[in-house]
Amino acid sequence: DTEVTQTPKHLVMGMTNKKSLKCEQHMGHRAMYWYKQKAKKPPELMFVYSYEKLSINESVPSRFSPECPNSSLLNLHLHALQPEDSALYLCASSQAHGDYGYTFGSGTRLTVV
Amino acid sequence: SQQGEEDPQALSIQEGENATMNCSYKTSINNLQWYRQNSGRGLVHLILIRSNEREKHSGRLRVTLDTSKKSSSLLITASRAADTASYFCATDANDYKLSFGAGTTVTVRA
Numbered sequence: 432d433t434e435v436t437q438t439p440k441h442l443v444m445g446m447t448n449k450k451s452l453k454c455e456q457h458m459g460h461r462a463m464y465w466y467k468q469k470a471k472k473p474p475e476l477m478f479v480y481s482y483e484k485l486s487i488n489e490s491v492p493s494r495f496s497p498e499c500p501n502s503s504l505l506n507l508h509l510h511a512l513q514p515e516d517s518a519l520y521l522c523a524s525s526q527a528h529g530d531y532g533y534t535f536g537s538g539t540r541l542t543v544v
Numbered sequence: 545s546q547q548g549e550e551d552p553q554a555l556s557i558q559e560g561e562n563a564t565m566n567c568s569y570k571t572s573i574n575n576l577q578w579y580r581q582n583s584g585r586g587l588v589h590l591i592l593i594r595s596n597e598r599e600k601h602s603g604r605l606r607v608t609l610d611t612s613k614k615s616s617s618l619l620i621t622a623s624r625a626a627d628t629a630s631y632f633c634a635t636d637a638n639d640y641k642l643s644f645g646a647g648t649t650v651t652v653r654a
Contacts, residue, residue, distance in 0.1 A: 435586075462640060473632055473644035474587070487640055519584055530575045532589030533642060540584075 432457040437522050437536035445544055446512060452539045454505040454522030460534070461527040463505045465497060468519045468538075480505060481527055512543045548633050548645030556651045563620040565648040567633030568613075574638040576609055576616050581630045581647075590618075590631075623652045 435456045444450050454463065462481050466474035479487035480499040488497075494516075496508040505522055519540055523533040548569040557563050567576070575594045579587040593600045593609045593616070600607045606619040620627055633645040 437586075464640075464642075468584075470584070473647055476641055476643070479640045481640065521586060523587075530592060530594050530636075532577050532579075532592050533587075534589065535579075535586040537586040538584075 433534065435522055435524055435534050435536035437520075437539050439539060440537065441540045441542075443542045443544060444509065444512065446514070448512075449508070449510045451509065452507040452520055452522075452541075454507075454536055455503055456524045456534065457503055458524065458534065459502075460524035461502060462525045463499065464523040464525075464533070465505070465507050466521040466523065468521060470518075474521055478507075509541075512541075514543050517542045548635060548643065550631075550633060550645040550648045552648060553646070554649045554651070556653060557623055558653050559623060559625060561623055563623050563627070563650050563652075565618050565631055565650070567616045567618070567645050569616075569633075569635045569643075569645070570614065571635075571637060573611075573635045575636045576607075577634045577636065577642070578605075578607060578616075578618050579632045579634060579644075581632065582628075587632065620650075623650075625652050625654055628652045 438453045465477040468474040477491045478497040483499045494511050498506040519538045521538045522536040525533045551566045577592045578590045581587045591602045604621045609616045630647045630649050632647045634642045
């Protein structure tokens, strides 16, 4: 298995809703990432997990809450989002050390109404 | 945060022609990577070049890296319609913070 699987592919949520994005990989990668991408912009790093521990939080608002239940799964819990949080949310994984590329999922297209 | 700048922002070429795009970055890197993204979906890793390498090939792709100028180029030879996509360079400083350039949108006309 050489894929990163993200669910759901599309999500519409109200500003008072709570929802979660899920990401799964079975490549044995010990580093996992959440990126946010706005239209016609490059991906921006949000969070990094290394060996299931949160190692980087790029000053992301607390309405985004990451979780790494085990080495294969990564969640992003969403609560009280704003319309400007609408974006493509990308999960990625990589080997924890060495010169390796990242494997990205196909993303979740989030719309906050 | 975004580290790299890419040039040009957009490129339109005829099928069969070559496409060249450039990337500049600001800080020291461990490696530089190129990714392709189709229609706002996931990114696909194309090629990685280490900081001690100057040129690398993979199929129709050729990447160069000049660390003294902090720049890289990606050449796609004999382009096809399926090469229509956005291309991003990304720098890795061995800190888990892969940083992407602004991207080049390539359109290959049939």
